[in-house]
Amino acid sequence: MRRLSFAEAIRECLFQEMERDPSVIVYGIGVPDFKGIFGTTVGLGEKFGPQRCFDTPLSEDIMTGFALGAALKGLRPVHIHIRTDFLLLAMNQLVNMISCHNYMTGGHTPVPIVIRAIIGRGWGQGAQHSKSLFNYFTHIPGLKVVAPATPRDGKGLLAAAIRDNNPVVFLEHRWLHWIEDDVPEESYETPIGVAQTLREGSDLTIVATSWMVIEAVHAAKILAGVGINVEVIDPRTLAPMDMAPIIASVKKTGRLLIADYDWLNSGLSAEIAADVGVACFGRLKQPIERVGFAPTPCPTVRTLENHFYPNAETIVRMAEKMLQRAPMDLSGVDFFSHERRFRGPL
Amino acid sequence: MANTHNERLKRLIYQTLLIRRIEERVIELYPSDKIQSPVHLSIGQEPVAVGLCEPMTARDVLFTTYRGHAYYVAKGGKLPELMAELYGRKGGVSGGKAGSMHLAAPEVGMMGSSAVVASTIPHAVGAALAAKVRGDKQAIITIFGDGAIEEGVYHESLNFASLHKLPVLFVCENNALAVHTPLRERQAFDIVTHAKAYNINTTVIEDGNDLIKIADTSAKLLESLRSGGGPEWLMIKTYRYKEHVGPGDDFDSGYRSRAEMEKWLATDPLYRWADLVKEMEADVKSEIDRAVAFAEASPAPGLADLLTDVE
The missing domain is CATH 3.40.50.920 (Rossmann fold)
Structure with missing residues (x-):
């Protein structure tokens, strides 16, 4: 089997999901730039165009609520944050709006949203570029939280998260991006909620x-x-x-x-x-x-x-x-x- | 006299009256504790909702605020489900999980309402992008008050919608009050000048009681969005007769005067067309009676309901 890095596995998943389902959109600060979030989004903008893969202003609050509105109108947004610390600017939307929207409306409106965020230690990242915040998200009913540790799981769990009808917070440690593993070429899901x-x-x-x-x-x-x-x-x-x-x-x-x-x-x-x-x-x-x-x-x-x-x-x-x-x-x-x-x- | 009024005006008046009388029924019922949540009444502001929603179809989607009863009704939400929701019953539009502050009826394009000021504005921007990506010729409307303009997400939303030329109508229902604080004590800038800075067309309606003008303006702006135009921004000045939350009056509390309200009563369509109103009262009352009877008969939700729809 081919060996892929975690970053390559994530990128392959995004390509496959966007090809499979035209309702998948991918956006976030720096997503279409030349660094492409540790290489995980490189080439998506060129292949799928600026309506489905785009950069955003430095506006985490609106861009998170934006995902809810887009999901209610039939899209499957994947919103990416290069540091999980920036998600703190989006907590009102995540906790007050997205997590409880389906419940508040009596189950009439599922919200398929993936929030990808990079966590963890890097190179002197200090107090504002390194948090995990697992319990911030796991504490909230209505949010699923995924944190894969292998390239194979990264690819499979991201596919499962994108296809899930609930909001999923997808947390990936920055060092994982260089870890290599055997990764199947075809698209597959690793089930959410299975250790x-x-x-x-x-x-x-x-x-x-x-x-x-x-x-x-x-x-x-x-x-x-x-x-x-x-x-x-x-x-x-x-x-x-x-x-x-x-x-x-x-x-x-x-x-x-x-x-x-x-x-x-x-x-x-x-x-x-x-x-x-x-x-x-x-x-x-x-x-x-x-x-x-x-x-x-x-x-x-x-x-x-x-x-x-x-x-x-x-x-x-x-x-x-x-x-x-x-x-x-x-x-x-x-x-x-x-x-x-x-x-x-x- | 009545036959000199055209059918359109009658429909608008009927809707306005229906909303007013529903909320007056809420006031009447409130001491009984049958209504199971805080209520933010729109009494005084109903013509804004009625006029705006007149040209909307169920395909046009609207996001609003916790002062949302008027929009729920004007957008076509069903009355019995509204009343049962206020009662916290299983037959409510969200089975009692929404109450007054989170009303939604997606089947008629009423997408949601929030108790956190300004928080539904970004939802409309996202829905507008979805409409554009999917090639749907539909308009997305977001309603907010003058207080929302002080929140950062309002600025972020105007910027993004303008940058991407998204089909969203921003509507500021300006009653010049945020809870008990007048606008002049909160804002150091001019709302319209500020909105123009985002390169968005702005329109202002000074009289929020002018049903026809609001409806005509709404029709024109929605048509522009449906035909591929970028965002539009509309401010309508209006007045809240009742206290911020709850069923009472608060003109003795010091932050505003009754005289302020009386200026608005002079153009209130339900007084201006009192003859029409008189003819409609019986129909309106029986519609509301049926809704209340439905709510009274609907069972309370139980433990199984508590645990469903989390995911």
Whole structure:
């Protein structure tokens, strides 16, 4: 099978969906420019024309409400934000209008909208260019929230999101765009609301979100070297969360570590822990643990970023603690290979 | 006397009267707590809705505000479903999930109304792009008050609609009040000059009681949109007789005087054509009675209804 990067997989999906369905439109700040949102929208404007793929003024508020009006008149808008932080300018439309429109009208008016936004760490992106905000969106009834971590899932979940009759927030970590994977050429859907077990194990269950999936798989490989067998589950969809495989796994391992790419306080990780606490009470061998961002705004300088963000090492150390193992020597391990791609702002 | 009035005027008066009497029935019912949500009455402003909607077909779509009863009726929404919605019953147009503030009847082109000021303006701009992309010859109308003009999204919407020459009619229902604050205490700019800055044609109607003038202007502007013209902007001055929210008067509260309202009463079409109104009262009353009876008989929604239509 062909290998594609996550960015190429997303781009291929957009081409296929716009070809398949003339009601799909794609827009956002910088969408048709030469950089094309990490390359994911390059060529769409040329192929489908300025009525179906267009740039916008710096007006997140109207352009989000615009999606609702366009959806009510039969289009399937995909609105893209190069930083999820900019979505805060659109929260009135997302939370007060889009999420509840179908409900308020007694189910008469589905609103098929996809909001794509880039999350996460880059190169000194600081406090306003790096947020995840998972729980901002998962908290709201009526919004589906998707965060794929592999190129194959990126392509399939984006197709599913575009074809879904509900608003879907589609969150992609910027570093994922360079990850490569086998990706089928034909169009396909990866179902929304279905988790995936990436690695089976009997000692510890790790539930990881977005970029932390990559880190968790890395950590699992390191832990396997010292005989610790970790099960890694990627929920893929954050709302609605597919709890069944998580609960089944924790019943098997008796231990749960949640590696969330977000702040822990009042976050998605607390929600997963609460559900597992109810479903697995009595089966847990020890308390549920979580790793996530430090409880601070995101700092800019790399030395502080390294303390702020969790990674495979954080996961390894927490796993050792949970399994009462002495800390292993990690001095030769390369934990930041993706970060080194950055030689300037991207 | 009555036979000297033409049929068109009669239809406009009938609609205006119907809306006024529905809302007066709401006032009458309000102390009973049968109406299950806050109400923002349009009494005084009905001719604006009636005139604007006269030339619209169900294909033309309209987005409005929480002061939306008049638009729901004028756009062709059904009365029993309106009353049942106000009662919070299953038979309501949205099964009790909308109440007074979120009325929508998509089948007649009444797309929605919002309790957050200015928030439906972008919806109209998006719908206008959809009409253009799909090649539909239809007009999109957005209604908002003078308060909405102070919100950033209003500016963003005028800019985008003008930039892309979208078929949307922006209508400012200017009653010079935002809740209890007069316009002069809120705006440092002139509304019309500001709108012109976006390269959008502007039209102003000083007398929001002039049904024929409003209807003729609306017809002309909608025709321009349907035939491929870019956005149009219309301001109609009008007056809210009742308090911002609720069934009462508030002329003793200090922010405005009764004399202000009395100037508008002088051109109020329901007083001006009192002879016509008198002839129509019985029909209007029986229409409203039927709607109220429907609402009274409709069951309350239950737990299963709570959980449906989230997705």
